Amino acid sequence: MTATTFDRREFCKLLGGGIVVLMTTPPADLFAQQRRAPSYPEDPNAYLRIDEKGHVTLYSGKVEMGQGINTSLSQMAAEELGVPLDAITIVMGDTDLVPYDQGTWGSLTTRFFGPAVRAAAAEARTVLMKLASEKLGVPREQLTLANGVVSAGGKKVTYGELAAGKTIARLVDEKAILRSAKEFKVIGKSAKRVDGREKVTGRAVYAGDIRRPGMLYARVLRPPVHGATRKSLDVTKAKAMDGVTVVEKDDLVAVLHADPERAAKALEAIQAEWERPEAKFDTDTIYDYFVQNVPAAEVKGQFQSTFQTAYVAHAAMETHTAVAELKDGKLTAWIGTQSPFGARARLAQTLGLDEKNVRVITPYIGGGFGGKSPIGQGVEAAQLAQITGKPVMVVWTRGEEFFYDTFGPAAVVRVTSSMDDAGKITQYQHDVWAAGTRSSEVLYDIADAKINALMGRGTPEAKLHPFGTGPWRAPGAGTNVFARESQIDIMAAAAKADPLDFRLRNAKDERLRRVLKAAADAAGWKTAAGPSGQGRAIAVGEDAGTLCALVAEVDVDRKTGAIRVKRVVAAQDMGLVINPEGAKMQMEGCINMGLGYVLSEELQFRGGEIFDVNFATYELPRFSHVPKIETVLIKNDEMAPQGGGEPAIVPMGAVVANAVFDLVGVRLFRLPMTPKRVLKALS
Amino acid sequence: MKRTIRFRLNGKPTTLTTEDDRTLLWVLRGDLELTGTKYGCGEGICGACTVAIDGEAARSCQTTLADVDGKSLVTIEGLEKDGKLHPLQQAFIDHGALQCGFCTSGMIMNAYALLQQDKKPSRGTIVEKMDDNFCRCGAHNRIVAAIEEVAK
Numbered sequence: 098m099t100a101t102t103f104d105r106r107e108f109c110k111l112l113g114g115g116i117v118v119l120m121t122t123p124p125a126d127l128f129a130q131q132r133r134a135p136s137y138p139e140d141p142n143a144y145l146r147i148d149e150k151g152h153v154t155l156y157s158g159k160v161e162m163g164q165g166i167n168t169s170l171s172q173m174a175a176e177e178l179g180v181p182l183d184a185i186t187i188v189m190g191d192t193d194l195v196p197y198d199q200g201t202w203g204s205l206t207t208r209f210f211g212p213a214v215r216a217a218a219a220e221a222r223t224v225l226m227k228l229a230s231e232k233l234g235v236p237r238e239q240l241t242l243a244n245g246v247v248s249a250g251g252k253k254v255t256y257g258e259l260a261a262g263k264t265i266a267r268l269v270d271e272k273a274i275l276r277s278a279k280e281f282k283v284i285g286k287s288a289k290r291v292d293g294r295e296k297v298t299g300r301a302v303y304a305g306d307i308r309r310p311g312m313l314y315a316r317v318l319r320p321p322v323h324g325a326t327r328k329s330l331d332v333t334k335a336k337a338m339d340g341v342t343v344v345e346k347d348d349l350v351a352v353l354h355a356d357p358e359r360a361a362k363a364l365e366a367i368q369a370e371w372e373r374p375e376a377k378f379d380t381d382t383i384y385d386y387f388v389q390n391v392p393a394a395e396v397k398g399q400f401q402s403t404f405q406t407a408y409v410a411h412a413a414m415e416t417h418t419a420v421a422e423l424k425d426g427k428l429t430a431w432i433g434t435q436s437p438f439g440a441r442a443r444l445a446q447t448l449g450l451d452e453k454n455v456r457v458i459t460p461y462i463g464g465g466f467g468g469k470s471p472i473g474q475g476v477e478a479a480q481l482a483q484i485t486g487k488p489v490m491v492v493w494t495r496g497e498e499f500f501y502d503t504f505g506p507a508a509v510v511r512v513t514s515s516m517d518d519a520g521k522i523t524q525y526q527h528d529v530w531a532a533g534t535r536s537s538e539v540l541y542d543i544a545d546a547k548i549n550a551l552m553g554r555g556t557p558e559a560k561l562h563p564f565g566t567g568p569w570r571a572p573g574a575g576t577n578v579f580a581r582e583s584q585i586d587i588m589a590a591a592a593k594a595d596p597l598d599f600r601l602r603n604a605k606d607e608r609l610r611r612v613l614k615a616a617a618d619a620a621g622w623k624t625a626a627g628p629s630g631q632g633r634a635i636a637v638g639e640d641a642g643t644l645c646a647l648v649a650e651v652d653v654d655r656k657t658g659a660i661r662v663k664r665v666v667a668a669q670d671m672g673l674v675i676n677p678e679g680a681k682m683q684m685e686g687c688i689n690m691g692l693g694y695v696l697s698e699e700l701q702f703r704g705g706e707i708f709d710v711n712f713a714t715y716e717l718p719r720f721s722h723v724p725k726i727e728t729v730l731i732k733n734d735e736m737a738p739q740g741g742g743e744p745a746i747v748p749m750g751a752v753v754a755n756a757v758f759d760l761v762g763v764r765l766f767r768l769p770m771t772p773k774r775v776l777k778a779l780s
Numbered sequence: 781m782k783r784t785i786r787f788r789l790n791g792k793p794t795t796l797t798t799e800d801d802r803t804l805l806w807v808l809r810g811d812l813e814l815t816g817t818k819y820g821c822g823e824g825i826c827g828a829c830t831v832a833i834d835g836e837a838a839r840s841c842q843t844t845l846a847d848v849d850g851k852s853l854v855t856i857e858g859l860e861k862d863g864k865l866h867p868l869q870q871a872f873i874d875h876g877a878l879q880c881g882f883c884t885s886g887m888i889m890n891a892y893a894l895l896q897q898d899k900k901p902s903r904g905t906i907v908e909k910m911d912d913n914f915c916r917c918g919a920h921n922r923i924v925a926a927i928e929e930v931a932k
Contacts, residue, residue, distance in 0.1 A: 162880055163879030163880030163881070163917045164879070165879065289873055289874070289876070290873070290876060290878070292881065293872070293873035293876075293878065294865070294873065295881075296878050296881030296884050297856075297865065297869040297870075297872045297873055297878065297884060297888060298816070298856065298857070298859075298860055298865070298869065299814070299815070299816015299817070299855070299856035299857050299885045300816065300857075301881050302815075303818075303882065305809075305815070305818075305819065306809075306815035308813070356802075356806070356810065357806050357810070358802060358803055358806050412916055413880070413882070413916055414818070414820050414826065414828055414880065414882040414883045414914065414915070414916050415818070415820075415880070415882045416819070416820075461880070461881060462880065463818070463880045463881065463882025464879075464880040464882060464916050464917060465880075466916070492819065494822055495820070495821040495822055495823070495826075678876055679876075682876050682879060682919070682922070685918055685919070685921055685922070686879060686917045686918035686919065687918065688918065689915075689918030689919075689920055689921070690916065690917070690918045711821055711822075711823050711825060712821055712823075712825040712826055712914065713823070713825055717914050717916065718918070718920075719911050719912075719914070719920075720906075720907045720910045720911045720913075720920050720923075720924065721907055721908070721911050723918075723920040723921060725921075726921055
């Protein structure tokens with residue numbers, strides 16, 4: 098359905114009447130942000146409905162994976178409609194019910210979908226106020242609105258009464274009259290998560306909690322290393338097991354059983370031999386392999402540093418999970434995916450079905466971080482449902498997760514820079530391998546600044562990665578900012594300048610200066626050139642339109658080499674803040690998750706063989722690792738809301754590395770900064 | 781071995797006749813249709829599958845049915861009483877101590893067992909006892925604050 102062929106009245110009837118407002122966001126804005134989209138459909142991409150009980154349902158193609166957008170989007174709708182937050186229900190990521198959306202990533206929801214929701218709700222309010230005026234026989238300007246009740250003098254009417262028996266559909270653009278920041282009652286006030294009760298009672302439904310009659314659990318035979326080819330296969334023993342179905346179709350070999358443990362036992366009974374490809378590099382040699390295979394021109398400058406960051410796993414607590422059921426030629430798939438419509442297209446193509454015969458339903462997602470856009474598990478479940486004729490669940494084990502994840506790529510950054518006698522940066526060049534350019538813009542006032550990205554996503558050179566890679570929370574941004582903000586500190590130390598003063602000396606942009614000062618003030622910054630022995634540092638990054646500065650305080654155990662991050666103060670300018678507490682949760686989450694790639698997380702591999710198969714060797718941040726965190730949201734209501742899910746993770750590498758330098762006078766150029774690397778640097 | 785296993789599940793007597801070496805996690809999630817207990821790692825490392833057995837925290841992915849014979853088992857579904865949330869559940873909501881929610885059942889059950897053993901644990905004890913439960917979203921500080929509030 099497109100805007101031109103779309104029949105609003107039919108659509109409204111389909112939803113069961115009431116007042117329905119559809120909304121299109123301007124494609125131009127989306128083009129700018131979602132460049133990978135060749136064309137953005139002009140379908141209505143947001144809508145809401147008010148039924149005869151006055152209940153508001155908001156339909157969104159976005160998904161909830163922990164980031165709290167079900168709460169913030171509901172807040173935006175409640176604000177513009179003038180109803181309490183609990184009058185709103187949100188339906189997300191069900192391709193039969195919600196309008197098209199490309200995917201939930203890039204901290205785009207609040208920035209681009211948010212205005213659509215607000216405009217749709219504002220339009221609905223306009224319609225309702227007009228109806229109320231007619232019904233009550235009172236001019237609109239004399240009406241007052243509170244909690245979904247319109248009143249004037251002694252007379253009143255509810256939204257539900259106004260919507261009853263009506264079938265009104267409106268299509269609006271973003272020019273709808275929105276409330277101003279001064280009028281806000283819901284936006285800008287902290288709201289508790291709308292999914293809180295479901296999640297603390299265990300009632301929240303994730304893909305793995307779906308049950309269908311006759312459903313089988315599938316386990317799929319996996320190669321021992323990436324790039325291996327199968328030389329032999331013997332499924333005799335598995336076939337002989339009671340209740341086990343064995344599927345062999347091309348490369349797909351699977352066993353299915355109504356009990357997941359029996360399916361696992363059947364998989365163990367399969368015998369297969371594999372031929373492994375030669376391993377050309379490992380965890381430590383991959384960086385040279387990149388630089389040698391994809392050389393960059395030498396650059397002259399006063400300071401030259403090379404930074405390295407490791408392959409990292411998304412490691413969401415929920416592994417990739419899907420259920421698929423094929424019935425009467427129609428496939429229904431429950432998938433924990435960041436891209437329900439992308440999944441629909443892929444499943445339709447795989448199974449040879451028309452897209453209209455594929456429905457993807459996205460339950461709650463147990464963490465995404467960029468890793469839940471690929472739907473290998475969904476494809477497997479759908480294929481097996483088609484082959485067996487039964488509903489099939491695929492739950493990747495943690496081992497499969499550590500094998501088929503699209504890891505954040507290992508990357509190299511070579512920075513060459515120069516400054517004058519006054520400590521003004523005169524030249525800066527940033528050559529980056531495999532991390533892309535996100536957040537690489539220098540921010541500082543440097544006339545001669547160049548960014549050169551090599552081995553970026555989608556380039557032929559990206560094939561050098563030995564296994565799947567993809568976006569990992571603020572893709573590449575942490576790498577780029579680790580390099581730049583470390584280099585800035587290196588120059589500050591050479592200039593014998595305080596790291597904050599040095600940054601301010603080179604920063605013209607007022608927003609940048611403000612966020613740096615806010616973080617330093619909140620942290621009680623004490624001016625001193627590094628290494629000052631205080632073990633404190635500052636770093637700043639820009640991501641998704643948001644500026645975030647971090648101040649960190651660290652301790653280093655000189656015997657073990659262990660770094661302890663004691664305190665992190667974060668100041669963030671994200672424009673208008675919809676849900677301050679929700680924004681702070683995201684900042685804290687970024688800081689805690691950030692500890693992992695900075696201190697301990699690093700995929701161990703040789704060629705296509707991945708040695709990490711579970712959390713025993715791949716170390717996630719724990720309770721005893723997390724610092725005291727203080728967050729400051731800079732008031733900037735004049736600026737439209739910017740992204741909040743990723744910015745605070747971006748400066749984590751640099752701020753910790755800089756703080757370690759400030760404490761012990763030794764600089765680390767490679768993430769994660771494991772105890773072993775720290776000890777080596779200290780010796 | 782197939783036999784009859786009897787235990788109390790969220791206060792109710794429960795009987796199952798099945799293989800006694802089956803893993804509690806999958807029996808809870810399958811036969812007993814209690815899906816609040818989650819699979820996270822399958823090796824007892826992450827804590828997403830934590831339940832309380834006779835008041836002590838246990839990893840249900842490392843527990844067999846034979847292990848719970850004659851015991852009293854509490855899962856996340858057993859904490860709410862007559863529509864009233866357990867103080868820990870309420871505190872998790874109030875403190876925003878969850879994001880994606882996938883580790884939440886295990887977090888709350890681990891904290892529930894901790895408070896059974898020690899009604900007023902210090903902050904240090906809470907951190908120590910929660911240290912083997914993983915949260916990828918990074919809600920740690922708020923989880924500790926929520927437990928501290930209930931422990932006051």
